[in-house]
Amino acid sequence: AQSVTQLGSHVSVSEGALVLLRCNYSSSVPPYLFWYVQYPNQGLQLLLKYTTGATLVKGINGFEAEFKKSETSFHLTKPSAHMSDAAEYFCAVSARNSGTYKYIFGTGTRLKVLA
Amino acid sequence: EPEVTQTPSHQVTQMGQEVILRCVPISNHLYFYWYRQILGQKVEFLVSFYNNEISEKSEIFDDQFSVERPDGSNFTLKIRSTKLEDSAMYFCASNPGLVAGSPLHFGNGTRLTVT
Numbered sequence: 678a679q680s681v682t683q684l685g686s687h688v689s690v691s692e693g694a695l696v697l698l699r700c701n702y703s704s705s706v707p708p709y710l711f712w713y714v715q716y717p718n719q720g721l722q723l724l725l726k727y728t729t730g731a732t733l734v735k736g737i738n739g740f741e742a743e744f745k746k747s748e749t750s751f752h753l754t755k756p757s758a759h760m761s762d763a764a765e766y767f768c769a770v771s772a773r774n775s776g777t778y779k780y781i782f783g784t785g786t787r788l789k790v791l792a
Numbered sequence: 793e794p795e796v797t798q799t800p801s802h803q804v805t806q807m808g809q810e811v812i813l814r815c816v817p818i819s820n821h822l823y824f825y826w827y828r829q830i831l832g833q834k835v836e837f838l839v840s841f842y843n844n845e846i847s848e849k850s851e852i853f854d855d856q857f858s859v860e861r862p863d864g865s866n867f868t869l870k871i872r873s874t875k876l877e878d879s880a881m882y883f884c885a886s887n888p889g890l891v892a893g894s895p896l897h898f899g900n901g902t903r904l905t906v907t
Binding site for chain 2: 709711713718719720721722723726727728729767769771773777778779780781782783784785
């Protein structure tokens with residue numbers, strides 16, 4: 678079975694500061710990991726994904742995440758926050774389950790960027 | 793870029809009424825999903841659909857819910873007799889299913905308000 682835990686339902690950073698959103702996963706099989714962003718009144722938009730290979734994954738809008746198997750983590754970072762980064766961020770894990778892929782989402786982290 | 797489209801964007805209905813939420817997944821995708829998000833809460837899996845049948849469903853997806861792919865393009869979620877607690881944002885998603893680890897593509901959602 679797969680699960681995802683996002684630490685911190687709300688994170689506030691100053692504009693220009695480092696963004697760090699935490700995600701830990703549990704999976705009985707090699708996982709596929711994703712970060713999605715949700716702006717108000719919109720659907721979820723893919724930021725980045727990890728499947729296999731390089732453990733440091735770069736996504737859109739300057740975000741990146743590192744897959745650390747030993748820590749079962751997939752934290753999302755951005756060196757310098759912009760006001761436009763204010764949104765809700767969801768970590769998700771996927772694994773094959775009886776012929777289909779199941780996607781499990783974390784509870785989300787709302788990022789606030791302070792001027 | 794192809795998109796998942798959902799209609800209507802907002803649906804208001806009275807308790808006990810039937811509603812049908814409509815989705816047009818990306819045309820060459822093979823796997824279809826419905827998720828819901830109660831205001832301010834996590835994104836919850838409802839059901840996945842492949843090869844014209846349900847491949848998995850959650851505990852939320854009880855007998856009041858059904859899904860259908862009535863033609864080659866639409867994918868619908870029906871709630872037979874709505875309850876107040878069905879008020880939520882409902883997201884349709886699709887996935888090509890051909891490559892392991894491919895991400896879900898989400899629509900912008902339908903906000904269902906049950907009064």
